[in-house]
C-alpha cells in the first residue's frame with residue numbers, strides 16, 4: 001500500500017518541525033517535552049548512536065520477512081503504535097485517525113486509557129485491525145475492572161498495564177505553560193463513558209462536566225499499586241497482560257516469575273523520571289534475564305528503521321513507535337500517520353536488507369558493536 005502524502009517530510013526532525021508549525025505551542029510542547037532537564041529524553045536517542053551495525057554482505061536478501069508474532073497478535077513489520085494519550089489536542093480526529101491508519105497497514109494499535117475518544121469508538125475506527133488496550137490503574141478498582149472488561153468486549157486482544165506513573169513526572173515545560181490536557185478533559189472519554197465511573201457522580205458528566213473531571217483526577221493515580229494488586233487482573237480478564245515501564249532486570253525477573261505475559265522496556269519517552277537509564281541501555285540486561293520466556297517489547301527513542309534493527313539485536317521481540325506517528329497525526333491527520341507508518345516500514349525493510357538479514361527475527365548481537 002502506498003500513501004500519497006508527499007507534502008509531509010521524511011526525516012524525524014522535519015516531521016517534528018511540521019507538527020510545530022501546525023500546532024499551538026502548548027500542545028506541541030506537551031508532546032515534544034520530557035521531565036526535568038530532559039536528560040533522559042536526550043539519552044534515549046543518544047543511546048542508539050553508541051551502537052553501530054556491522055553489516056554482513058552477499059547473503060541473498062532478495063526476499064525478506066519483517067514480521068513478528070506475539071501473544072496471538074501478528075506484527076507485519078515487528079512494530080506497533082505506542083499508547084499515546086490525549087491525541088485530540090493534535091488533530092480533531094485524534095486516536096480515530098491513528099487507529100484507522102494503523103489498520104490500513106495491519107500494524108497493531110495500542111489505545112491509551114486517556115484517549116480523547118472512547119475505547120469503543122477507537123475499536124470501531126480500527127475495524128478489523130488489531131488492537132491492545134493500555135491501562136492506567138485507577139485507585140477506584142471497580143472503574144479499572146470495568147474498563148478492562150469493556151476492552152475485552154470491544155475486541156482488544158491484550159492489556160498493557162503502564163506502571164511507570166505512580167505519580168506524574170515533573171514536566172517543567174508543561175508547568176511553565178500550565179497546560180494539562182487531562183484536566184482539560186482531552187483524555188477523559190473512557191472515564192466519562194464508563195458506567196461504573198458514572199455511578200460515582202450525582203449528576204451525569206454532560207450536566208456537570210467539571211465535577212466529573214475533578215472526580216477523574218481524584219481517582220486517576222494509584223501510587224499504592226504493587227505487583228500483587230496487578231495480579232488481580234487475572235481474575236477479571238483472560239487476555240494476555242503486559243507490564244509497560246520496566247527498566248530494571250530484577251523487575252523483569254518478577255514479571256516472568258509472576259507469569260505476566262510480556263513486558264515493555266520503556267522510560268515513557270523521558271516523560272517520567274528524568275535522570276533515569278535510557279531505555280536502550282536497559283535492554284540487554286533485561287533480555288538476558290528474560291531469556292525468551294516472555295515477549296520483550298521496547299520503546300523510547302525509536303525514530304528510524306536502523307533503531308528498530310538495533311533494539312531487536314539487543315533482545316527486543318518488537319518495538320513501539322511513539323512520537324513520530326503523532327507528529328504525523330498533527331501535521332496530516334490520518335494520512336499523516338499513514339505517511340509515517342509507510343516510511344518507517346520502508347526504512348526498516350531497507351535497514352534489514354542492508355544489515356544482511358532476511359528475517360527481522362534473526363537480528364542478534366553479532367551484528368552490533370558498541371562505539372564510544
Ligand SMILES: Cc1cc2nc3c(=O)[nH]c(=O)nc-3n(C[C@H](O)[C@H](O)[C@H](O)COP(=O)(O)O)c2cc1C
Nearest residue numbers: 031082083084085112162268269300301302322323
Ligand atoms: C504525548 C505523549 C503521550 C503519552 N501517553 C501515554 C499514555 O497514555 N500511556 C502510556 O502508557 N504511555 C504514554 N506515552 C508514552 C509512550 O507510550 C511511549 O512510551 C513513548 O512515547 C516512547 O518514547 P518516544 O516516543 O520518544 O519513542 C506517551 C508519550 C507521549 C509523547
Ligand SMILES: CCCCCCC(=O)C(=O)O
Nearest residue numbers: 085086114168182268271
Ligand atoms: C496526569 C498526567 C496524565 C498523563 C497521561 C498521558 C501520558 O502518559 C503522558 O505521558 O502524557
